[in-house]
Amino acid sequence: RVGPTLPVLSDIATGAVQSPTPTVERFVNHFLRELNFGQGVLLSRSTINDQYIALAKTVRKYMMADWLDTGAKRREGGTKTVGYLSAEYLLGRQLSNALLATDLQDIAADALRECGIDIADLRAQEIEPGLGNGGLGRLAACFIDSLATMDVPCIGYGIRYEYGIFRQTFEDNRQVEVPDSWLSLGSPWEFPHPERQVRVDFGGRTEQYTDDEGRERSRWIPGWNVLGIPYHQMVPGFRNHTVNTLRLWSAKATQAFDLQIFNSGDYAEAVRAQTFAENISKVLYPEDSTPQGKELRLQQQYFFVACSLHDFIENTLPQDFDLHHLPERIVFQLNDTHPVIAIPELMRILVDIKGFDWDDAWDITRQCFAYTCHTLLPEALEVWSVELMGKLLPRHLEIIYRINKNFLEEVAEAFAGDEMRIRRMSIISEHPERSVRMAYLATIGSSKVNGVAELHSQLLRDKVLPDFSGYWPDKFTNVTNGVTPRRFVFLANRKLSDLVTDAIGDGWVTDLEQFKKLEPFADDPNFRQQFAQVKQANKERLYNLLKARDGLDLPRDAMLDVMVKRLHEYKRQSLKLLHIVSMYDGIISGRVSTESVVPRTFVFGAKAAPGYHIAKETIFLINSVAQTINADERVKNVMSVAFPANYNVTLAEKLIPAADLSEQISLAGKEASGTGNMKFALNGALTIGTDDGANVEIRELVGDDNFFLFGMDEPQVEELRAKGYDPESYYQSNENLRATIDLLASGHFTGGDRRLAAQFVDNLRTQDPFMALADYQSYLDAQARVDEAYRDSDAWTRMAILNVARTGFFSSDRSMRDYRERIWNV
Ligand code: GPK
Numbered sequence: 001r002v003g004p005t006l007p008v009l010s011d012i013a014t015g016a017v018q019s020p021t022p023t024v025e026r027f028v029n030h031f032l033r034e035l036n037f038g039q040g041v042l043l044s045r046s047t048i049n050d051q052y053i054a055l056a057k058t059v060r061k062y063m064m065a066d067w068l069d070t071g072a073k074r075r076e077g078g079t080k081t082v083g084y085l086s087a088e089y090l091l092g093r094q095l096s097n098a099l100l101a102t103d104l105q106d107i108a109a110d111a112l113r114e115c116g117i118d119i120a121d122l123r124a125q126e127i128e129p130g131l132g133n134g135g136l137g138r139l140a141a142c143f144i145d146s147l148a149t150m151d152v153p154c155i156g157y158g159i160r161y162e163y164g165i166f167r168q169t170f171e172d173n174r175q176v177e178v179p180d181s182w183l184s185l186g187s188p189w190e191f192p193h194p195e196r197q198v199r200v201d202f203g204g205r206t207e208q209y210t211d212d213e214g215r216e217r218s219r220w221i222p223g224w225n226v227l228g229i230p231y232h233q234m235v236p237g238f239r240n241h242t243v244n245t246l247r248l249w250s251a252k253a254t255q256a257f258d259l260q261i262f263n264s265g266d267y268a269e270a271v272r273a274q275t276f277a278e279n280i281s282k283v284l285y286p287e288d289s290t291p292q293g294k295e296l297r298l299q300q301q302y303f304f305v306a307c308s309l310h311d312f313i314e315n316t317l318p319q320d321f322d323l324h325h326l327p328e329r330i331v332f333q334l335n336d337t338h339p340v341i342a343i344p345e346l347m348r349i350l351v352d353i354k355g356f357d358w359d360d361a362w363d364i365t366r367q368c369f370a371y372t373c374h375t376l377l378p379e380a381l382e383v384w385s386v387e388l389m390g391k392l393l394p395r396h397l398e399i400i401y402r403i404n405k406n407f408l409e410e411v412a413e414a415f416a417g418d419e420m421r422i423r424r425m426s427i428i429s430e431h432p433e434r435s436v437r438m439a440y441l442a443t444i445g446s447s448k449v450n451g452v453a454e455l456h457s458q459l460l461r462d463k464v465l466p467d468f469s470g471y472w473p474d475k476f477t478n479v480t481n482g483v484t485p486r487r488f489v490f491l492a493n494r495k496l497s498d499l500v501t502d503a504i505g506d507g508w509v510t511d512l513e514q515f516k517k518l519e520p521f522a523d524d525p526n527f528r529q530q531f532a533q534v535k536q537a538n539k540e541r542l543y544n545l546l547k548a549r550d551g552l553d554l555p556r557d558a559m560l561d562v563m564v565k566r567l568h569e570y571k572r573q574s575l576k577l578l579h580i581v582s583m584y585d586g587i588i589s590g591r592v593s594t595e596s597v598v599p600r601t602f603v604f605g606a607k608a609a610p611g612y613h614i615a616k617e618t619i620f621l622i623n624s625v626a627q628t629i630n631a632d633e634r635v636k637n638v639m640s641v642a643f644p645a646n647y648n649v650t651l652a653e654k655l656i657p658a659a660d661l662s663e664q665i666s667l668a669g670k671e672a673s674g675t676g677n678m679k680f681a682l683n684g685a686l687t688i689g690t691d692d693g694a695n696v697e698i699r700e701l702v703g704d705d706n707f708f709l710f711g712m713d714e715p716q717v718e719e720l721r722a723k724g725y726d727p728e729s730y731y732q733s734n735e736n737l738r739a740t741i742d743l744l745a746s747g748h749f750t751g752g753d754r755r756l757a758a759q760f761v762d763n764l765r766t767q768d769p770f771m772a773l774a775d776y777q778s779y780l781d782a783q784a785r786v787d788e789a790y791r792d793s794d795a796w797t798r799m800a801i802l803n804v805a806r807t808g809f810f811s812s813d814r815s816m817r818d819y820r821e822r823i824w825n826v
Contacts, residue, residue: 022062022104027111030058043115049185051117052095052125056188059098059108063234067243074153080328080826082147082154083312085342086140086335087301088284089158089246090132090165092649094189095123096491097145101236127182128650130164131248133288134566135675136374138649139452140335142484142675142812148237148244149486149510150816152826155316157308159300160190160231160248163283168607168646173623177286177610190248191232196315198228199254200306202299206395211355219352220395226277227252228307238486238510249307253277287609288566289380298341298384298392305342309349323354327367331824334371334446337382337438343369343445344399352395358402370823371442371449372479374672376459377570386434400436404428407444414471425467443468443475448823452481453673453694455714477822480697481673482812485512488679493657495534496683500804503527512811515804522801525794532797535660535684542658550644554601555637559790562655562685563663564605564647567615570670573606574764575772576663577622579783580629580641582740588634589739598787599638603655605647617760619643624749624756652676657683660796661786664689665779667770669714671695678810684800686789688782690775694810701806706799710782711775720774727768730776737776741765
């Protein structure tokens, strides 16, 4: 039950919540109160962690009134809400963002100084919640930031993993994964609500029966269940007094759990059962773009989706709301296929629980969902075996069968029994085993389907779902991704923000297209000089950090060339490595003199999925090459390679503002969008990139002169593939490439042991599934153009400024506007 039944004077305590104008003095007071009466320590005895927690709890107090107000406003307004359903949120640190949103940065810093504390030490204390793998999870975090800033009603729904993405360490140059216990020092940003628990059923069987009106129905007799406990987090808009909610679910055993299923009268067994239930939200699956068909993963997906739908229908909508009007109040955005089981779940709620007719329920359901696809890789499209689905969610499987049957009848009618087409479009695939194609279910059960960049949406229509886009052309649309300028420009690059604000005012923070006003400044020598100084200062900051964090000593004045993203073959870190080794080989073989080269520092950041063998071999080889090159006197001062471990949002915020060159070198047609590419351009790095994902749109906007394009485009890739790709022929015919690969294979980088590079080299020479060798020469030619351009540092800076000025389009605020207009109607 929520709230008292008797009318009360006011919902909100006066004074306490409507926070008065913040001052340093008041802030000190709040902070000390949190420290003394929250943490239970004296300032003189407090640890950094005590201070961090007290600071976080102080800041969140300043957001509390706005949070309560926003919630009340939403409930009263009767407006449509976006339910963002995502299995991942890669939030990054919360403290700095909260201080920025509330405009408390200076007050907090001053207040802590008065307490003898450097706020930077407290910022550094926060372990970022890494509840996502990479781009998809970070995109969700950017989107909820933008929705709050635009005051759009949104509830983010997800999973409160006890362990997020693993912490990466290197041992003997190899990746070692360490559990990420982000909750271990306390979690001041979340509000648990155990009293709002939701029960989620699993397993068992279904039963057919005839209802009171004589209709044949099916009911689910579940086998076991768990509880979902919601943890709420504030999602503050940028200085607009809106605070939306992120609701993450944590699994807990029901009391009856052990009795029902594991009734053995055995205490140890009962505790084991407890663990079994709580495993559901224990750990984030670390596979990015290559999901494993693991039972626990399907449990996670259904778990958070069932909790979220229940939460919205039973706890968020007014009591007795007529669910026929559900589409007026909610649109659930499906972030990839991970939450797609929500479609049969809503059908189950409407038909089995609320007693709706199938056709009415289906009509409502389709209006309530929209689906975003984030990939083109066939291995990334989720598929669940019918056997597993039937065991875990027997009623949902039945519902999926019926959806499929109705749909295929429709297709048969439209296409005069075209058997092949019917088989192609079936949600159920027969090979290699009977399974449920979640992307098809999503497409059939949604009002809209979108890709995440123009090229990707086109390929999605033409290559991945051609039958569906032909059948429902209007269902398909594009929304090009974006990134939040609050975190990735304002917070991450304070110096650039100040420079830009001096030039064009601060409206850009919530209206990034205003960056266009910077264009004339590209021709202002004084502005160029200041811009270059900002870049240099960001580099110094990065190098100081890498020295302290990883013991790396990097030269101060080389070009900074950065490739940071998940380690995946299609992204082609291998191609970057070939470039580095070629440059190195050129120098040590005497073909190129050190005086003639443009000094470069190469930085990698990348985690590999723990079971992705060739990706881990690539990490090993990059580290080995780095070790060798950094120790080689012959290339001293002209080449260095750094691979700081554990690339995450926090490190990205330091790396991106410092970069000169952004590496976006995926094989054309494979990277759906990319979002790192946008962050770099917005921070004044130039891109060397293929015609892939959002690179295409970046290049269109910044212009060919301000972008280093190379490689095959998507049709050329297809043509080569059709012709038969033979990587060995490139090895044989390109002398530099051959020398580079031979040097890698020689053991030069692996302590003389040829075996250690053999898998990487053999894979390239015999398989090379992502055609690195085919694009090698074009890539090296483009790198030569990069060197040429960099020699003229003033001209380079001009190009960098134009990149900033012309990429305001890539704000996630714009993405959210597109979703509102093309998909949500909110
Ligand atoms: C795509 F399919 C997936 C996935 O499982 N995880 C993931 O991070 C990425 N993505 C794409 O690879 C990027 O191109 C894209 O920018 C990002 O999702 C956000 O759309």
